Amino acid sequence: MTRDSTGKRPVLIELGAAEAAKPADAPAVPDLSDLPATGEAMGAAMRFASRRPSRVARWFWSLVGALLVAIVSVAAWDFAVSMIARVPVLGYAVVGLMGGLVALLLVMALRELAAFGRLKRLDSIRQASAAAVATASLSEARGAMGQLLRLYKGRSEMDWALARYVERAGEPLDADALLALGERELLQPLDALALGEVEAAARQVATVTALVPLALADVAAALTANLRMIRRIAEVYGGRSGALGNWRLLKAVMTHLVATGAVAVGDDMISSLAGGGVIAKLSRRFGEGVINGALTARVGIAAMDVCRPLPFVSVPRPSVSATVGRALKGVFGAGKGKS
Numbered sequence: 001m002t003r004d005s006t007g008k009r010p011v012l013i014e015l016g017a018a019e020a021a022k023p024a025d026a027p028a029v030p031d032l033s034d035l036p037a038t039g040e041a042m043g044a045a046m047r048f049a050s051r052r053p054s055r056v057a058r059w060f061w062s063l064v065g066a067l068l069v070a071i072v073s074v075a076a077w078d079f080a081v082s083m084i085a086r087v088p089v090l091g092y093a094v095v096g097l098m099g100g101l102v103a104l105l106l107v108m109a110l111r112e113l114a115a116f117g118r119l120k121r122l123d124s125i126r127q128a129s130a131a132a133v134a135t136a137s138l139s140e141a142r143g144a145m146g147q148l149l150r151l152y153k154g155r156s157e158m159d160w161a162l163a164r165y166v167e168r169a170g171e172p173l174d175a176d177a178l179l180a181l182g183e184r185e186l187l188q189p190l191d192a193l194a195l196g197e198v199e200a201a202a203r204q205v206a207t208v209t210a211l212v213p214l215a216l217a218d219v220a221a222a223l224t225a226n227l228r229m230i231r232r233i234a235e236v237y238g239g240r241s242g243a244l245g246n247w248r249l250l251k252a253v254m255t256h257l258v259a260t261g262a263v264a265v266g267d268d269m270i271s272s273l274a275g276g277g278v279i280a281k282l283s284r285r286f287g288e289g290v291i292n293g294a295l296t297a298r299v300g301i302a303a304m305d306v307c308r309p310l311p312f313v314s315v316p317r318p319s320v321s322a323t324v325g326r327a328l329k330g331v332f333g334a335g336k337g338k339s
Contacts (some may be wrong), residue, residue: 041163093284112244121151122239125309130174130265140177145182148309151238152186161186180314187237187308187314194236194307195318198300199231205292206328210286226250229296230303237307253303290328297323 076098084091128144131137149165152158165185172178208221231246232255298320305312 001012008198021149047220064259115240115244116248118239119148119234122237122307122309125151127313129179129310136175138173138175138178142177145169145178148182151309154240158186158189161189176313179310183310183312185316187310190236191304191308191315191318194233194304196228196238198297198304200325201225201298201300202293202324202327205296206289208289209292210289218288218292222296226296226299229300230307233300233303234307237304237309239307249303249306252306253299255273290324293328294320294324305306 015240040183080095082091083094104138125144125147127141131296132140132144145165149162152162165182168181168185169178172181205218205222205225208225209218212221227246227250231240232248233248234240234249301318301320301323304318
């Protein structure tokens, strides 16, 4: 609308005969609840844990760490010397505090080395048992079981299992039977404890994913719960790890998952759990919780494969679907939902 040349009255200008857009003709807003749950939190945690830094990155962080240690050491030495020159009593007190800190760091380093030694001990038992099976040597199998007995000697919860194994150790006449006896008598009780840790971690991840609406909270919860779960599984099997050893275990577990092709969401029970369950239809967030819990259970069972001194042969390997069903029972109805 504008005014005519006289400036006295407005002039109406027609813009065309096109009809104005109506709100009813606008496309519908997509319903995000119809999208299938994909387990983004556990997927992000797996990618973060399984990625390997490049050689350039490792050199970079090594040089940065060495430079920081040198700078902090020189600065602390200069501070202590200047403090001794100014106030001798306080200066020597500072030197004592620094010495205590260095001693504590040495103790922590020794504990990490001991943790790596325990993990290496589990690897050596597994390699010895594999060699005994490959060569069908009863003497090598007895040597591997001797290492396993020494590993669990002194643990009060293993006294009955150890006594039962020692009582029946003379019965088997071949390597396979002896290793099967050790697996049933010594490792089956520990498998139950490890499965308890897996179910607790899966329940925690599923609950946090379903109830906490923050964007990265579920990723942080998934990564933290999986780290804690892997460390406790290693402790159950006798390979208690430190901080660095726990990261090494996480890398080994993720490598095992990648090697066995078990990191995808769209296979076996996980796809059916996500796609057809009543939980995912009622709430996409709850469906994400179920998927993240299922993936956590899968990581836990892979951790059992990695930390177990003997592979699953005579004892059946735990099922992911059964583990998830027990873990999520009571959290999301009946765990897997009623389809």
